Amino acid sequence: MAEFLMLVPTAPHVGLTTISVGLVRAFEREGVRVGFVKPIEQPRSGRSGGSERSTNIVRAAAHLEPPVPLTWEQAERAVREGEEQRLMEDVIARVSAMREHADVVVVEGLVPTEDVPFATQLNASLRRTLDADLILVAAPVAGPDAFVEGVRLTASSYPRDRVAGVIVNKARDDVRQSATPASLKFPSRPPTTSDRLASPFTAKLADAGFVCIGSVPRRELLGAPRVRDLADALGARVIREGDLDRRVLTFRLAAMTVPHCLTGMNPGTLVVTPADRNDVIMATCLMVLRGIPIAGLWLACGLEPDPRVLDLCARAFELGLPALLVDDMTLEATSALLHLDNELPVNDPERVELTMNTVADCLDREWIRNNKWRRGHAPRLSPPAFRYKLIERAHAANRRIVLPEGTEPRTLRAATICHERGIARCVLLGSEAQIRRVAADQGLELPEDVEILDPESAIDRYVEPLLERRKHKGLSEHEARNQLHNEVMLGTVMLALGEVDGLVSGAIHTTADTVRPALQLVKTAPGVQLVSSVFFMCLPEQVLVYGDCAINTDPSAPELADIALQSAASAEAFGIEPRVALISYSTGTSGSGAEVTKVREATEIARTRRPDLPIDGPLQYDAAVMPEVARVKAPESPVAGRASVIVFPDLNTGNTTYKAVQRSAKVVSIGPMLQGLAKPVNDLSRGALVEDIVYTIALTAIQAATPSASPRLFTTESVDPHGLPGQGEGALLRSRPAFP
Numbered sequence: 001m002a003e004f005l006m007l008v009p010t011a012p013h014v015g016l017t018t019i020s021v022g023l024v025r026a027f028e029r030e031g032v033r034v035g036f037v038k039p040i041e042q043p044r045s046g047r048s049g050g051s052e053r054s055t056n057i058v059r060a061a062a063h064l065e066p067p068v069p070l071t072w073e074q075a076e077r078a079v080r081e082g083e084e085q086r087l088m089e090d091v092i093a094r095v096s097a098m099r100e101h102a103d104v105v106v107v108e109g110l111v112p113t114e115d116v117p118f119a120t121q122l123n124a125s126l127r128r129t130l131d132a133d134l135i136l137v138a139a140p141v142a143g144p145d146a147f148v149e150g151v152r153l154t155a156s157s158y159p160r161d162r163v164a165g166v167i168v169n170k171a172r173d174d175v176r177q178s179a180t181p182a183s184l185k186f187p188s189r190p191p192t193t194s195d196r197l198a199s200p201f202t203a204k205l206a207d208a209g210f211v212c213i214g215s216v217p218r219r220e221l222l223g224a225p226r227v228r229d230l231a232d233a234l235g236a237r238v239i240r241e242g243d244l245d246r247r248v249l250t251f252r253l254a255a256m257t258v259p260h261c262l263t264g265m266n267p268g269t270l271v272v273t274p275a276d277r278n279d280v281i282m283a284t285c286l287m288v289l290r291g292i293p294i295a296g297l298w299l300a301c302g303l304e305p306d307p308r309v310l311d312l313c314a315r316a317f318e319l320g321l322p323a324l325l326v327d328d329m330t331l332e333a334t335s336a337l338l339h340l341d342n343e344l345p346v347n348d349p350e351r352v353e354l355t356m357n358t359v360a361d362c363l364d365r366e367w368i369r370n371n372k373w374r375r376g377h378a379p380r381l382s383p384p385a386f387r388y389k390l391i392e393r394a395h396a397a398n399r400r401i402v403l404p405e406g407t408e409p410r411t412l413r414a415a416t417i418c419h420e421r422g423i424a425r426c427v428l429l430g431s432e433a434q435i436r437r438v439a440a441d442q443g444l445e446l447p448e449d450v451e452i453l454d455p456e457s458a459i460d461r462y463v464e465p466l467l468e469r470r471k472h473k474g475l476s477e478h479e480a481r482n483q484l485h486n487e488v489m490l491g492t493v494m495l496a497l498g499e500v501d502g503l504v505s506g507a508i509h510t511t512a513d514t515v516r517p518a519l520q521l522v523k524t525a526p527g528v529q530l531v532s533s534v535f536f537m538c539l540p541e542q543v544l545v546y547g548d549c550a551i552n553t554d555p556s557a558p559e560l561a562d563i564a565l566q567s568a569a570s571a572e573a574f575g576i577e578p579r580v581a582l583i584s585y586s587t588g589t590s591g592s593g594a595e596v597t598k599v600r601e602a603t604e605i606a607r608t609r610r611p612d613l614p615i616d617g618p619l620q621y622d623a624a625v626m627p628e629v630a631r632v633k634a635p636e637s638p639v640a641g642r643a644s645v646i647v648f649p650d651l652n653t654g655n656t657t658y659k660a661v662q663r664s665a666k667v668v669s670i671g672p673m674l675q676g677l678a679k680p681v682n683d684l685s686r687g688a689l690v691e692d693i694v695y696t697i698a699l700t701a702i703q704a705a706t707p708s709a710s711p712r713l714f715t716t717e718s719v720d721p722h723g724l725p726g727q728g729e730g731a732l733l734r735s736r737p738a739f740p
Contacts, residue, residue, distance in 0.1 A: 002035060002099040004132035005164065006107040008123050010154040014139040015169040017054045017344060019216070020108040021352070022359020023135075023167075024062050026368050027104060029360055029388040035102035036062070039091045039126055041069040043115050054108050056346045061356060062384075063540035067094040072116070079118050088129040095130070107132055120157055127158060134163045135213060139170040144204040152208060165211035165367070168201050170218040214363035222355055223342050224249050227270070227296045227322050234326060234336055236298070240310065242322035248295045253334050254280045267293045267443030272334050275299035275325060278309045285316035291409070291441040294321060298337070302327035360388075383538035383668065387695070389575060390670075394698035395422045397705035399501040401697050402494055404487035406430030406452065408507050409442050414693035419447040423694065424701045427451040427500060429487040459484045462493045469496065469521050492517035495679055502700035506684030507693065511550065515674070518681040528676040530555075532563045533683075534570050535658050535671035536699075544625070545571045545578075545645045549654035550672040550683065560602035561609070564647045566675040568613055571645050573706050580606070581624035581643035582617025583653070587633045599649050614638040621646070621657070670695045673703070680704050 007023070009016045020036070027034035041052035055066045070090060078087035098105050107130060112119035127134060136154055140147045155163050202212040228244035230236065238244070249268030254261040258279050265271060265287050271294060273280040281297060288294050299305060302325065310323075317323065326333050344355055401418075405411045406428030412435065415426040428435055432452045439446050459481060466480045466489075475483075483489045488509055494500045495518075505514040515531065524531060533550040536543055547567035548555070555563060560582070568578035584599040586592075596618055603617035616639035623633040623640050630641030648654030662669045670692070674682055680703035682696050 002033075002102040002105045004105050004107050004130040005135060006109055006123075006127050006130065006132035007135045007137055007167075008109040008127075008154065008158075009111050010136055010138040010150045011141075012111055012113050014111075014137050015216075016108060016111055016137050017057070018222075018355055019137045019167050019169055019359055020054055020106060021057050021061065022216070022356050023106050023363065024058055024064075025356035025384055026360035026363045026365075027106070028062060028384045030365070030368050031385055032368070033101065033103045034062075034064070035098040035105040036064055036066045036108070037095050037098065037105060038066065038069045038108045039095070040075045040110060040122060041072055042111055043072040053344065053346055057344065057352055060346065061349065061352045067098070070094070075122060076118065079121070084122075084125055088125055091126065091129060124157055127162070132162075134158050136163065136166045136210075138166055138168055140168065140201050144200045147201055148204045148208050148210075151205065151210060155210075163210070165213040166205055167213050167363070168205075168215040171201060171215045211367075212364075213367050214359070216359050216362045219358060220249060221247075222351075222358060224268070224351065225340075225342055225345075226348060226351075227324070229345055229348065230270070230298075230337065230340065231324050233340055236324040236326045238322065239299070239305070239325050240297075240317040240321070240323035242296070242317050243320035244322050246293065246295045246320065246322065251298075251334065251337050253330065254284075255330065258283045262287075265292065265294060268295050270295045270298050270337070272298040272300065272330065272337065274301045274330050275303040275305045276301070278306060281305060281309055281323075282313060285313035285321065288316040288319055288321045291438070293442065296321065297323040298333065299323060299325045300328055300330040300333040356384075357388075383540070383543055386536065386538060386543045386575070387668070387670075390695060390698045390702065391421060391423055393705075394424055394701040397701045398422075398425065399701040399704045400425045400427060400499075401502045401504060401700055401704075402427045402429065402491040402500040403697075404429045404491040404503070404505045405507050405509065406487070407434050407438055409438055410688065410690050410693055411507055412439050412442065412444055412446070413690045414697060415450055416444050416446060417690070417694050418697050419450055424697050425449070425451070426697070427453055427491075427494075429453055429455055429491055431456075455485065455487055455490050458490065462490060462497075465497055466493050466521075469493075486513075486517075488513055489517045492521050492681070495681070496521040501704035502680040502682070504682050504684065504693065504696050504700050506682075507686060507688055510686075511683050514681065514683045515551075518674075518677055518679075522677055522679045522681065524676050525678045528566075529562050530559055531674055531676040532566055533672035533674050534567050535669045536574070536673070537658065537661060538668040538670065539661075539665070540667070542644070543576060544643075545576060546654065546658050546669075547645070547647050547675075548651065549648065549658040551651070551674070553651045555650070557598045557601035558605055560598065560647065560649065561605035563675075564602065564606045564615065564645070565610055565613075567645050567647055568610070568615075570673065570675055574702070576644050578613060578645050579639045579643050580613060580615040580617075580645040580647060581619045581639050582606075582615070582647045582649070583621055583624060584618030584649060585620065586618055587620045587623045587640075588618070588637075590633075595649060616640060616643075617647075619643070668695075670699065673699050 007016060007020050024034055024036050036058045038052055038054045052069050055069060058064055058066055075087055078084055109123040109126060110116055110119040136151055138151050151166055202215055205212045224247040226245050227248060231238060247268055248270045252264040252269045252271050254271050254273040261280060265284060271284050284294055284297055328336060401424045403411050403415060403426055407430040415428060418424045418426050428450060432454055435452055462484055463477060463480050466484060467475055467477060488505050491503050495503050532548040532552055534545050534547040535549055537546050545567055548563045564580050564582060568580050571578040582599050582603050584596050586596050599618040603615060606615050616637045619634060619640055622629045624643040624646060627641035634640035648657060658669060661667060672683055680700045682700050684693060684696055
C-alpha cells in the first residue's frame with residue numbers, strides 16, 4: 001500500500017505546482033514507484049473542468065496517469081451543502097486504485113486565494129481522509145523570522161507529528177547562471193547538502209523544529225517563456241514567424257537612438273519598439289546576422305512595419321527571429337509584458353523538464369531514499385532516473401574529454417553546461433580568439449576551467465607520436481603535419497597518448513571523419529572484431545538499448561552476434577538488465593529467407609558465447625517489446641515481451657527505426673555510443689542538439705571510467721580468444737561500416 005505525501009502551501013504564489021512536479025521527479029530518479037493526484041482542481045481565471053495544470057503536466061512529463069480531479073464547483077457545492085464527507089468519499093474512489101501500483105503518492109493540495117475560500121478546510125479534510133503526511137511549501141517574502149512564523153501558522157492547522165518537513169521555494173540564488181537560454185535543460189550545478197543547510201531560512205526552520213527537505217533557488221531560466229507563450233497570452237499577431245520557441249530572458253524597451261539600444265540587445269532579449277522604428281528593426285536584425293540569438297521583435301502601436309524594411313531584413317527572419325505586432329502603445333505593451341502571470345505552461349516540455357529537474361536537484365536525497373517508501377520492489381530505471389544517473393556518474397568519473405569542434409556554437413554551449421554541472425573537464429580545440437568571439441556572440445561566459453588548445457601551437461609536439469603510430473603506412477613528416485591540421489586527428493592523437501580520456505565529435509564532421517582516426521590510432525579493444533554502436537532510447541516507461549543503428553551496413557551472422565553481445569555489455573555497464581532480442585520480419589520459425597537465417601544463426605552464436613544471457617531471435621519488434629503480442633507469437637521465449645536490448649539485422653532497419661521512434665514518439669535518444677574501441681570515441685549527429693552533446697560527453701566520461709563498459713572477448717571462431725588486440729583498420733574493413 002502506498003504512502004500519501006500531501007503538499008500544502010503556506011501562502012499564495014509559493015510555487016506549489018513547481019514543487020509538486022519536482023517531487024515526483026525526485027522519486028522517479030531514485031527508482032521509487034510514484035503516483036500523483038490533485039484531488040480537487042485549482043480554479044484558474046474562471047476556467048474549470050479539465051484545465052488543471054498539475055495533473056496535465058505530470059501526465060505529459062512523468063507519463064503517469066493521475067485521476068481526473070474533482071472540479072472546484074463540485075467541491076464548493078459540497079462544502080456549502082454540508083456534504084463534505086461525501087466529497088471525501090469521491091476522492092477516495094478516485095485514488096484507491098493508485099495505492100496498489102505505487103510506493104508513494106504525491107498529493108497536491110489547494111492554494112488559498114479569494115476564489116478558493118475553503119482551501120485550508122478542504123486541505124485538512126484531504127489530509128485526514130488519505131491519512132497523509134504533510135509537506136509545507138513556503139517562499140520567503142520577508143526576513144527569516146517572518147518566514148518561519150508563516151510556516152508555524154500553517155502547521156498549526158494540522159497534527160504536528162504529521163508534518164514531515166518544509167520545502168523552501170524561490171530562495172535567494174547565489175549561483176552564477178549561464179546567460180544563454182540554450183542551457184534550459186541543464187540548470188547550474190545543484191546545491192550540496194551543506195549549501196542547503198547554510199541558508200538563513202533553513203537554519204531558522206531547524207531552530208523551530210521543522211525538517212528542511214530542500215531549498216529551491218529563484219532562477220531566471222525557470223521563468224523563461226517562449227515567444228509563442230507571450231503571443232498567446234497577449235493576443236499578438238505574428239507578422240514574421242521565425243522561431244516562436246525562442247526563450248525570452250529579458251525585455252528591452254528600444255525607445256532611444258540605436259547606439260543607446262545596442263547594449264541591451266543580448267541573447268534572449270525581446271526587443272520592444274514602435275513598429276515605425278525602422279532603425280531599431282534593422283539594428284536588431286543585424287545583431288541576429290552577427291550570430292546573437294535575439295528572442296524576438298515586439299512591435300507596438302498597431303502599425304504595419306514598412307514591407308520594404310521587412311524584405312531587407314528577410315535573412316534575419318529566416319535565421320529564426322520572430323516579429324510580432326500588438327495594438328498597445330509602446331509603454332502599455334511593455335507594462336503588459338512585465339505584469340504577465342508567467343505560470344508554468346502544460347505545453348512547454350522543455351521548461352517543464354527544467355523545472356522538475358531543478359527542484360529534484362535541490363531536495364534532500366537521503367530523505368527521498370527513506371526506506372519508508374520502499375515496499376520490496378526493485379527500483380525501476382525510468383528515463384529520468386537513467387538521465388540523472390548518467391550525469392551523476394559522469395560527475396563522479398571526473399574525466400577529461402577533448403572536443404575537436406571547439407568553435408561550433410552547440411559544442412561551446414555543451415562544454416559550458418558540462419563545467420557548470422561538473423559532468424566532465426572539456427578541452428576545446430580551436431583558435432582561442434575565435435572560440436571566445438563565438439562564445440560572446442552566443443551570450444556565453446566560458447567557465448575559467450574550460451581548457452582551450454589552439455591546434456596551430458600544438459602541432460609540433462604531436463608530429464613524432466603520429467609518425468610512430470603510422471610508420472607502417474610510410475607516413476612522412478609533411479603528411480603528418482597536414483593530418484594534424486585536422487582537429488579530429490589531433491584530438492585522437494591526444495587520446496592515444498593518454499592526455500585525455502575520451503573524444504566527442506560529429507556536430508560538423510561526418511561519422512567517417514570521427515571514427516577513422518580512432519581506428520588508425522586507438523584501435524579496437526582486445527578480442528573485438530568490429531566497432532558498432534548503440535542508442536539509449538528513453539521511452540516513456542523505460543530505457544531501451546538499440547544496436548547497431550549507425551555503423552555497420554550489413555553485418556554477417558558472426559558480426560551480428562558480436563553486436564548483440566557488445567550491446568548487452570553496454571546495457572549492463574549503464575545499469576540496464578540485458579534481455580537481448582534480435583529483430584527480423586518474422587518470429588521464431590514462422591518465416592524463411594536469407595535475412596531470417598542470418599538472424600537465427602547470429603542468435604545461436606550469441607547464445608553459445610553467453611549462455612548466461614537471455615537472448616532470443618528472430619523476433620518481430622512487437623513480439624520483442626509487447627507482452628500481449630509475445631504471449632501469442634512467442635509464449636516460450638525468455639525475452640519476448642520484455643526485451644531491453646534490441647538488435648537490428650542491418651543499418652537500413654536500425655537507423656530507420658530509431659529515427660522513426662525518436663521523431664514520432666518524441667523521445668530522447670542518447671547516442672550513438674561507439675562500442676569496441678580501446679578508448680572511448682563517440683560520434684554525434686550533425687543535427688545534434690546541445691542536450692544530445694551533453695549526454696554524449698557524459699556517456700564518454702563514464703565509458704572512460706568504467707572497465708565494464710568495454711566489451712568482453714566477444715570473438716568469432718576465426719579469432720584466437722587469447723590473441724592480439726583488434727587491428728584497427730582491418731576491423732573497419734571487416735565490419736563494412738556505413739558513414740552517413
